[in-house]
Amino acid sequence: MFFQSTIQQSVKLGGTGLHSGTETTVTLLPAPVDTGIVFIPDMCDMNSGVTAHFDNLRDTRNAITIGSNGYDIKTIEHFMATFYAYGITNLYVVVKGYEMPILDGSSLQIVEAIEGARIQEQNAFYDTFYLPYPVWVEENGSYLIALPSTAFKITYTIDFTSKSSAIGTQTAHFVVNRDTYKNSIAPARTFGFYEDLDALRANSLALGGTIDNALLYTKEGLVNNDLRFDNECVRHKILDLIGDLSLTGQSIAAHFIAYKSGHSMDMKLVKKLDMVIKRNRSTRKLPRKILSRRKVQFERFKRKMNI
Numbered sequence: 487m488f489f490q491s492t493i494q495q496s497v498k499l500g501g502t503g504l505h506s507g508t509e510t511t512v513t514l515l516p517a518p519v520d521t522g523i524v525f526i527p528d529m530c531d532m533n534s535g536v537t538a539h540f541d542n543l544r545d546t547r548n549a550i551t552i553g554s555n556g557y558d559i560k561t562i563e564h565f566m567a568t569f570y571a572y573g574i575t576n577l578y579v580v581v582k583g584y585e586m587p588i589l590d591g592s593s594l595q596i597v598e599a600i601e602g603a604r605i606q607e608q609n610a611f612y613d614t615f616y617l618p619y620p621v622w623v624e625e626n627g628s629y630l631i632a633l634p635s636t637a638f639k640i641t642y643t644i645d646f647t648s649k650s651s652a653i654g655t656q657t658a659h660f661v662v663n664r665d666t667y668k669n670s671i672a673p674a675r676t677f678g679f680y681e682d683l684d685a686l687r688a689n690s691l692a693l694g695g696t697i698d699n700a701l702l703y704t705k706e707g708l709v710n711n712d713l714r715f716d717n718e719c720v721r722h723k724i725l726d727l728i729g730d731l732s733l734t735g736q737s738i739a740a741h742f743i744a745y746k747s748g749h750s751m752d753m754k755l756v757k758k759l760d761m762v763i764k765r766n767r768s769t770r771k772l773p774r775k776i777l778s779r780r781k782v783q784f785e786r787f788k789r790k791m792n793i
């Protein structure tokens with residue numbers, strides 16, 4: 487259990503969408519308790535937005551798109567991963583455009599924006615969901631498993647040996663918190679393959695992709711000059727998974743073990759997690775002792791804050 491959080495002041499980011507190649511401006515604004523993360527096309531109408539939640543999922547091909555009321559917003563995962571890892575639960579994300587900017591392909595600039603705007607704890611609790619039993623998805627030799635745990639952990643393995651020997655097999659493991667996210671996960675950039683470019687562009691995808699916002703691999707090598715980590719690709723897959731898990735709308739204590747997963751598989755797990763969360767929420771009644779302890783804590787907090 488922790489406090490709900492937003493940011494103290496608004497902050498702006500802008501840039502090109504990876505798939506659409508169009509320019510987008512994003513303004514992050516503080517939001518009241520119990521708002522959630524809401525993407526809004528127009529600052530004038532706060533009710534026209536779409537809440538970042540699995541219920542509003544529209545598409546998982548190549549990026550995550552959510553939508554409702556005729557408004558869709560694409561490629562939200564790097565922003566969502568950052569909000570989730572930083573414990574930001576309430577935020578208005580005003581977007582001029584229909585795809586979030588890819589920036590440098592990582593979440594570094596989003597981290598800087600959030601830290602610059604400073605995080606504000608709010609006057610309400612936010613529960614962590616402790617996964618009660620294992621949940622998993624397995625498909626064609628890929629799998630994604632969630633095991634009960636006391637912390638949010640990810641162990642991820644990728645195998646791109648057949649696509650590029652320069653990536654090959656990579657594994658990484660992190661207990662996810664603000665520090666590990668900022669230093670070890672957020673700087674990892676998205677990646678793609680030279681041989682896929684024509685097919686992607688024929689489908690109006692990766693139109694904004696350049697080596698300034700993605701790692702580009704050939705069969706044998708890397709087109710870019712540098713890597714930020716030896717295993718940057720698997721770290722980026724972890725970043726994507728964090729963003730995808732955020733659509734549960736819930737902080738989850740679980741150990742996620744992934745082997746060759748991706749957005750579509752991540753979302754199949756999120757669907758299962760969403761069912762477990764809803765089932766447990768509707769049947770679970772907290773013991774009276776905990777409820778009264780919470781009430782006392784909350785009253786004490788209000789007195790301390792002079793509310």
Ligand SMILES: [Zn+2]
Nearest residue numbers: 563564676726
């Ligand atoms: Zn990504």
